[in-house]
Amino acid sequence: MQLIENLKWRYATKKFDASKKVAQHHIDYIKEAVQLSASSYGLQPYKVLEIKSPEIREQLKPLSWNQTQITEASHLFVFCNTVEVTDKDVDDLMQLKAKTNNIPIENISGYGNFVKGKIKEKSAIEMFYWTAKQTYIALSNAITACATLQIDCTPMEGFDANAINEKLKLKAKGLNATVLLAVGYRHSEDTAQNQKKTRKTIDTIFEELK
Known part of the structure; x- marks a missing residue:
């Protein structure tokens, strides 16, 4: 039940307190949650960039509609999908997989060929959006x-x-910036924290087919 309470607590922070920094062990926890994310075939076709340089964050701000979260948040991550x-x-x-499970690679080569075949069925645009979807699961x-x-x-x-x-310089790495995640602590002046969470009802979202 605590998870639900935590999800009720969170909101999309509009103004961060730049003086407050997230502890490294908490950042490590968040990174591990990303690392453990589910993905199609387990391929995890994405990379997450942690933008530590204040100078780069300042350069990214005007490219991000001048949103203050880019520079004021404790940490900034760029979630990138693999283009191909x-x-x-x-x-x-x-x-x-073979090394982790201590099994001969030959035992899963058939599965590997199956995955390769399914991936080859995708067009370039289908591949792009497919990997982007996987990135959002990690997000x-x-x-x-x-x-x-x-x-x-x-x-x-x-x-x-x-x-x-x-x-x-993501194109040279075969990557595309999919979504950003600013992480930190809300500023006391952020008025968004006082707004009630607006969500559709569960009955509206879910439909039972009997």
Whole structure:
């Protein structure tokens, strides 16, 4: 039940207290929650950039509609989806899977070939949006981890992805900036914290098919 209370507590923070920093062990907890995220075939086709440089964060701010969370939050993460998943990515996963479970790679080579075949069925645009969807699962885990720790965060789509891709040289890495996550502590002057959470009712969201 505590999880529900924590999710009721959280909100998309509009103004962070720049003087308050999140402890490293809490950041590590959030990172582990991301690392443990579910993904299709277990491929985790994304990378998360932690922007530590104040100078880079200042440069990203005008590319993100000048939102103050970019520079005032304790930490800023850029969740990037992998633009293309290759056979090597699948082979690397199978090797890791075999090593982790202490089984011969031959035992799962058939599954690896199956995954490669399914991935090859996707067009470039289908691949792009498929990996982006996986990235959002990881983002959701990070948001939930923050709520569990009662640390504030704000997921942000309000930015020029092409400009951020260019600024961070993501294209050369085969990555695309999907969504940002600002993490820190709310400012006492953030009026958004006093607003009641507005959500559809459970009966509206769920429908039973009998």
